[in-house]
Amino acid sequence: MQLTTNVPEKNLQPGELHLTQRPMILHTILGSCVAATFWSARLGVGAMCHGVLPRCPPGWFPNQDLADGHRYVDFSIRYLAQKLDALGARRKEVQVKLFGGADVLPTPQSANARPTVGALNCEAALEVLEKEGFPILAYDLGGTRGRKIQFHTTTGEVRVYKLAHWSERQ
Numbered sequence: 001m002q003l004t005t006n007v008p009e010k011n012l013q014p015g016e017l018h019l020t021q022r023p024m025i026l027h028t029i030l031g032s033c034v035a036a037t038f039w040s041a042r043l044g045v046g047a048m049c050h051g052v053l054p055r056c057p058p059g060w061f062p063n064q065d066l067a068d069g070h071r072y073v074d075f076s077i078r079y080l081a082q083k084l085d086a087l088g089a090r091r092k093e094v095q096v097k098l099f100g101g102a103d104v105l106p107t108p109q110s111a112n113a114r115p116t117v118g119a120l121n122c123e124a125a126l127e128v129l130e131k132e133g134f135p136i137l138a139y140d141l142g143g144t145r146g147r148k149i150q151f152h153t154t155t156g157e158v159r160v161y162k163l164a165h166w167s168e169r170q
Helices: 066-071 073-086 117-132
Strands: 009-011 017-020 025-030 034-040 045-051 095-100 136-141 147-152 158-162
Touching (some): 025 045, 034 117, 034 147, 045 073, 045 117, 095 117, 095 147, 095 158, 117 136
Parallel strands (some): 009 025, 095 136
């Protein structure tokens, strides 16, 4: 089921983010990546980031192109927090929702298995949002199925569609 409106749509690719004060539908497809949506009804602002990797490497700083940092969950959340602050948002009023972090490919089930990228992405997002003072209104994290999400920046509504399990695609 698709949102039926006459507003512009934007598809976020991995490592991208978008903040808007216009009505839009932002959508993306997630596997192990994590997307966070931010919505302020008072300001009429919506934003979404699509992080690929959990954290910036130690000592790493983005060069002149900030887009380098958008692929990291921690960097993109902090970046959007700064942008929302500049617009006058109060952290407690911003509705944040988190999605993704699935293990869409088979992983070892041994006791010594390292955490998956999906699990690390979820951990990073939850930790940074807590440190930044954003309450999380809703989330759909982990599991083994990817997700397609649609975020309506006018209402804050997010629709989640689960994708087929990897074993169903063979």
